[in-house]
Amino acid sequence: MLKNYIKIAWRNLKRNKAYATISVVGLALGIACGILIFTLITYHLSFDTFHKNPDRVYRLYTEWHDDGIGMSNGVPQPLGKTFRNDFSLAEKTARAINFHNPLITITKGGDVRKFQEEDGVTFAEPQYFDILNFPLIKGDRKTVLVHPGEAIITQKMAYKYFGNDNAMGKVIRLDNKVNFTITGILKDIPANTDRRQQIYLSYGNMDEYTDKRREDNWGGVYSGSEAFTILKPNVSKAQAEKALAVIVSKHYTGRDLKTWFFKLQPLADMHFNPELDGYADKKYLWALFFIGLFLIITACVNFVNLATAQALNRAKEVGIRKVMGSLPFQLFWQFIAETALITVVAVLLAIGLSYLALPAINHLFQSEMTFDIARLSIFIFVMALVVIFLSGSYPGLVLARFQPIMALKSKLSQKHVGGFSLRRILVVTQFSISQILIIGTIIVVSQLHYSQNADLGFNKNAIVLLPIPSNDKAKLTTMRNRFNTIPGVEKVSYCFRAPASQSNNTTGVNFNHRTEDEHWGINTKTADENYLSTFGLKLVAGRNFFPADSVREFVVNETFVKKLNMKPRDVIGKMLSINGKSTTAPIVGVVKDFYNYSFHSEISPICIMPYWGGYSTVAIKMNMRNAKSSLASVEKIWNDTFPEELYSYQFLDDSINKFYQLDNVMLTLIEAFAAIAILISCLGLYGLVSFMAVRKTKEIGVRKVLGADIQHILWLFGKEFTRLLLIAFVIAAPLAWWVMHNYLQDFKYRITIGPGIFLMAILSTFIIAAITVGYRSIISALANPVKSLRSE
Template sequence: MLSNYLKTSLRNLRRNKTYATINILGLALGMACGLLIFMLVKYHLSFDDFHADSDRIYRIVTEQHRDVISYTPGVPSPLGKAFRADYDFAEKVARIASEEDMTITVKDGDKIELFKEEGGVAIVESEYFDIFNFPLVLGNMKTALVEPNTAIITERLAKKYFGDQNPINKTFQFGDKIDAKITGILKDFPKNTDQKTEIFVSYPTLKQYNEWLAGDDAWGGITSGMRCYVRLRPQVAVAQVEKVFPAYVTKYRPTSTNVHHYKLQPLDDVHFNADYGGPMSKRNLWVLSFIGIFLIVTACVNFINLATAQALNRAKEVGMRKVLGSLRGQLFWQFIAQTAVITILALLLAVVLTVVVLPYVNIWFSSEVSFNILNDWQLLLFIPALVLLVTFLAGSYPGLILAGFQPVVALKGKLSQQHIGGFNTRRALIVTQFALSQALVIGMIVIAKQMSFSVNSDLGFDKDAVVTVPIAADYQKGKTMQGELEQLAGVESVTMCFATPASNNSNWNTTPYYDNDPKEQEFRVSVKAADANYLETFGLELVAGRNVFPSDSAREMIVNEAFARKLNLKAPEELLGKTLVVSNGDNKGLIVGVVKDFHDLSFHEEINPIAIFTNPGLYNTYAIKLNAADLTTTMAAIEKAWKESHPGQLYSYEFLDDDIASFYETEALMLKLIQTFSALALFIGCLGLYGLVSFMAAQKTKEIGIRKVLGSSIAQILWIFGKEFGRLILIAFVIAAPLAWWLMRNWLADFEFQAKFGAGVFIWALLGTFFVAFATVSYQAVRAALMNPVTSLRSE
């Protein structure tokens, strides 16, 4: 019986090659997207799930309650030590202080090599490796991180730094020339972990690197790089632990208006919680999953449409089989077998497409997903489940239609559209298909407009042709280097600063004291320590007062209009001459100027109060305004001058507009995905349209011939096809528009500053869909309209 089903199925596919090709291609595209999205979602859901007792591992995080609530994964550095000493809720407690993008110096005799490590260096308590499953392949974890200036690194870095030599007892330098001796080698980390640092230095070394951070009284500030992890004892509840945290705020920060709320964040939330820097929100995974399901359903809708349309051509076959004794169930399973053959062929093509496209998906998502069906039991189960789902989803309805034909009616050729579900069924399927496609297209247009608005709007400062390079010397040498850079052809201005006006890398917020008030303000201020060239380099506009005078200390301050608004002042001039203190009293000066507001963060955030002041001890970056006429020559000159001034150090640079663009990496990724999936959805839908128009043209051959004999023009013949599908696309748009509007309003709610959207967004989406649909149906429609009416009338 099964052999007969397969033979019949293959025979029908060979007889209807166009039908088979369209179905196989449509299903293959939908299934390939389903496979890719399944692997991507599974990859992200697996992050850090390989640690023992992962359900009891938590990170202590901080909610900072000022005038607004902000979130940071960091905690005051003494918190972990105090918690360990005061309570026995946790089996293990570990603090880790990390800094990214550090230069590592490796010496081998007279040979010196420099390496830029994006993951940077982590100064860590050894209990960290009791909590997390990152095993050593060389060394003893009990002793490896006990002594100061000892370190463990991964196998990958050991190979990178020392080749085939034994890395144990080798040394390297980091930070301000701090030496570290390698006492252990870690097994390379798995792909699915958020632990990106591969260099771990013993915690006693922190005192050399940052004496303040290493102190037991450093409760006054938080850096996001200072984190604390705990593994709770069995039966200890999260609420029980969080209940004791307010005592630390009362004891160590009793007068601060920046009220800390310490929370326990589960390990399985770290990868997904954007508030604390999670790289992939679960909302995005839900969106991806929905799109994958939608594309598979779209391909199945195509199949159903084409299969029911083709059913009339198989009427006599079905009638003959019923006369010869075939049962309804046998006919149904015969069609399911044919669908299974098409689905399996589509799966083979989908696998090929998946393998080809996967490297590009990994680049887009910065992921390391691999297609290895033999070693992935979840994928091994998903693929046959997908085949079964598609087979029955696509094949059941057409199979029931075919099996339900009355043999006498079928053999007499009296079957009509009503016998195969009628046009209304296929109309409903086409409307559903194009409604979802148009919703994607509208979403794509909205995201693209918001991205363009975010990147190209006036940010309140000049971001074009500004490059940043590191200051790698003390202030006096750095000042000399600044003078050399200013003399280069193509350089318009140079400022030494802590951070550019808007930066995705260096953001320092602190609570200010204003006008000699002993009580700190309830809002935070963003610190932009910089020399007197800062305003000129970035084109910042003064609305009151003057620029700061050149100085080697913080004597004068410049603030922005947002600072005045936070104080409820009527005019910026009211700030002039007032005293401002930031950074726990380390920086104090008179406010001498107020600049026009500029965006210091992404368009997701409101504009923060800003404090600009001179303090050479905080400068770490040269910001260089270039003449855009000859950037290549100027950049080469900057690199040459920097290397001559800093021999033996690693040169790096970044353009400010690239740094600002990194604010919107997630949105840029979503735009690429929506563009891709919108194109795929429309393409799959158009495959179905093409097949239906082909069938419609064949069914209306005699009608078209009669109409032409009676004088109908080609345009009138084309209208027969156009009005049917045009009406359906218009109905689909009426459904898609409010759905897309609701979804996009929710998406835009994450932006404080939004682009303006009018009816044009929806009109362009509708016109675009009409154009694609017209291009799809026009070939077959024109071909039918141009057919010789004599030939048309003889065809039946």
């Protein structure tokens, strides 16, 4: 019986090649998107699940409850040690201090090789590798990183630095400051972890590498200063957080007792919490899940639409089968077999498309996703069953219900197969989904365009940023003077970072010797006297600070003034204290507000002040007409100044675009999925119009004989779909508004969703539908009426 079902199904599909092709392509596109989205979601959900006892592993983090709630994944450096020594709630606690883009130097005889490591390095306590599961394949697990001057690196780094030579015992130099001997080799870091550092150094060298005062500093938080703990089996998160509250009461006084909080972040939350430097947000995964679901539904709807439209063509076949004794359930399973055949072909095509698309998805996300064959096989099998019964059940039931006498006499009409009422609902469903995706795409594009092209309050164009490896004033002064002689170089400024940066310092603030500090922090920016002119920052009151080696004067922004409920001119000459009142100087100027983060965050109160010890970047404003020769000259001068370092540079506008990296990734995905949804819908629409054209052949012939012109014939096809698209828009518009309104809440500075966006969406949908319907309609309208009237 099954063999017979498949044989008949194959014959029917061969007879209706256009129907079969449209159905297979539509289903394949929907299923391929489902496979890719399933792979993407399971990949992100797998992050850091490979560690031992992941439900007991936590990262300590900081909260400040003052003017709102601020959060940082970093903690004061002594916190981890204090929690470990003062309480017995954890099996292990370890500190890990991360530093980005360090220079690693390898010396072999007279050969010196330099590497700028984007993944950074970590100074880690030995217990770190008891908490997180990064296996050691060479070296003694019990003694690794116990003594100063030790390093462990991954297999990948060992090959990168030393090729096929044994890396054990070799020496690496960090930032031309400290030497480390390799005493262990780690297995390569898995792709599904946010712990991307591949070089781990002895924590005992921290004082040698950076400021010694950090070890006892409870008042500052560096985002790279982390602490991990694995609690004992019988200890709850709440118990541990009570202990952290005790630490606050012991090490803080006054208002800080109510301001500082330390809490535990579960390992499973680290990848999905953007407020604590997580990469992804689970709501984006939910969005992808629903997009995948909608695409599969669209493909199934497409299939049902075409199948019911084709049902009348099989009326006599069904009538004969029933007369010969076929039962309704046999006819139903006959159609299910046909659907299964189409689905199997579509699944095979979808798997091929997925394999072709996965490298592009990996490039987009900068990931290393692979197909998990076991999980994916189960997913594809379940999805195929769902698609078969979702797509095949209704058409199968329609065919099974045909009355044999009416079928054999060709008296069945549209109402017997659900008429246009069902297909209207299905077309509306398809285009509602397509229009939601179109509206979403337009809004995301508009917001990103606004974010990347709005006035940031400073000039971001034609500015090159170079790192400063050391703060030797004599060297830096000479280098700046030489930069200024280069044709095409307009301005040069030394600073910590550009006005908008992902690396920021925030500290407490006291205004004009008030008895109590302000209930908000201030973003500090160290920069020289050329900072304002180089980045085009505009003064609204007062003046720029004078050249100085240390903090003698401050320039603040308008938000700082607004926080004090004062006017810009009223703060000029008043005293400002930062860093726990260790730095105090008068305010001499107020600059117009500029964005110091992305548009996801509010503008912070800011103070700018000179301090040679805080400069880590040189910003060069250039004339881009001479960019190539100017950059070559800049590189030569920089290399002359720092011959032991590795030269690199970045344009400021490229740096700012990184703020919206995930938004751009989501935009690319939405654009691709919207295009696929539209393509599937258009395939279905073309199939329906083709079927209508066949059914209305004689009607069109009669109308043309009676004098109807081409535009009247076209309207015969167009009026039906025009009504359906308008209904789809009425359904899609409020749903899309709600979804995208929630998306825009992530931006503190955002566009408004105006009527123009919806008008653009409906016009684009009409144009796409008109092209799809119009082509087939014109062929029918231009047909010879004599041949049309002779057709059977």
